[in-house]
Amino acid sequence: MKAYVFPGQGSQFEGMGKELYDSNPEAKMLFEQANDILGWRITDIMFDGSKEDLTQTKVTQPAVFLESIVRAKIAGAAFQPDAVAGHSLGEFTALAAVAALSFEDALRLVSQRAFAMQKACELADGTMAAVLGMDDAKVEEVLSQIKDEIVVAANYNSPGQLVISGSRKGIEMAVEPLMAAGAKRVLILTVGGAFHSPLMQPAQDELAKAISETHFHTPICPIYQNVHAQPVTDPAEIQANLVAQLTAPVRWTQTVENMLTNGITEFIEVGGSGAVLRGLIRRISREVATGEI
Numbered sequence: 001m002k003a004y005v006f007p008g009q010g011s012q013f014e015g016m017g018k019e020l021y022d023s024n025p026e027a028k029m030l031f032e033q034a035n036d037i038l039g040w041r042i043t044d045i046m047f048d049g050s051k052e053d054l055t056q057t058k059v060t061q062p063a064v065f066l067e068s069i070v071r072a073k074i075a076g077a078a079f080q081p082d083a084v085a086g087h088s089l090g091e092f093t094a095l096a097a098v099a100a101l102s103f104e105d106a107l108r109l110v111s112q113r114a115f116a117m118q119k120a121c122e123l124a125d126g127t128m129a130a131v132l133g134m135d136d137a138k139v140e141e142v143l144s145q146i147k148d149e150i151v152v153a154a155n156y157n158s159p160g161q162l163v164i165s166g167s168r169k170g171i172e173m174a175v176e177p178l179m180a181a182g183a184k185r186v187l188i189l190t191v192g193g194a195f196h197s198p199l200m201q202p203a204q205d206e207l208a209k210a211i212s213e214t215h216f217h218t219p220i221c222p223i224y225q226n227v228h229a230q231p232v233t234d235p236a237e238i239q240a241n242l243v244a245q246l247t248a249p250v251r252w253t254q255t256v257e258n259m260l261t262n263g264i265t266e267f268i269e270v271g272g273s274g275a276v277l278r279g280l281i282r283r284i285s286r287e288v289a290t291g292e293i
Helices: 018-023 025-038 042-048 057-074 090-097 103-123 136-144 168-180 198-212 235-244 252-261 276-290
Strands: 002-006 083-086 126-132 151-158 161-167 185-188 266-269
Touching: 002 057, 002 090, 002 276, 018 025, 018 042, 018 057, 025 042, 025 057, 025 103, 042 057, 057 090, 057 103, 083 090, 083 252, 090 103, 090 235, 103 198, 126 168, 136 151, 136 161, 136 168, 151 168, 151 252, 151 276, 161 168, 161 198, 168 185, 198 235, 252 276, 266 276
Parallel strands: 002 083, 002 266
Antiparallel strands: 126 161, 126 185, 151 161
C-alpha cells in the first residue's frame, strides 16, 4: 500500500516551481490560475524571489502548497494513493490532492490561514524550539512544570525530535530544565511565532469561519490528520480537525506509526526538496522495526 505525504512551511526554496512552469503546460495553467485567485503574482516571488522573500508567512504557505499540489495534479493517473497525510500546512495540500477540497478553495484557505497566522504572531511574542535526543513523554513532563507562561509540545516529528512552542519567555525558561533532564540539544528556531500553540487562537477563530463556509467533499482515500493521527474520510470531521490543527500539536510520529500499522509500505513525498518528511519517516520506520517505540 502506498501513501503520499506533503511537506509544510520550511520546505520552500528559491526558484521553487519554475522548472514545472517552464516545461509543463498544465503546470503553467495552474500557476497562472493561482495568481488570478490570489490577486497577485506569487509566481514572481517563487521563481525569482530571495530566500528572505520566501520566508514571509503570507508567501511561504501558498507557495509551498502551490508547488506541491501542482506536482500532484500533473502526475495524473499515476497519482494513486491508498492514504495521504500532510505536515501542518501540508494537510491542506493533501486534502486538495485527494479531492476533499477544490484547488481554488484550498488555495484561498491556505492564503487566509497564512494572513491569520501572521496577525496572531504580531499580537504575541512567541517562538519555537527543537528538542533533540529526548523521549517525548519526558519533554511533556518538563513542560508541565513551567508555570505562568505558555509552552507546549507542537510538532512530534520523529523519535528524539520534538518541537515546542509558546511565549518567548516560556521557551527560554524551558531550555535549562530540558537540558538538565537529558536533552542533547535545545535549539531556539528562527520562526515568526508560536505555531501550533494556544497563542494561535486568534488565527483559529478567523480560519474557523472561512472553513465553515467552504464546501468539503469525501476524499478518494483516507487522510491521516495531524490532530489525532487517525485516518478520516468524513467531510465534517475533516473540517473540525482542520480548525483544531492551528492550536493543536502536529502528531507526525504517531501518523507514520499508524500508517505502518495499517499496512502502508511505501511513502512518496510530494513537493519541496522531497527529503524533509522522507528523513523523518525513515527514522520512525526504523524505530518501529526495532520495536523501540
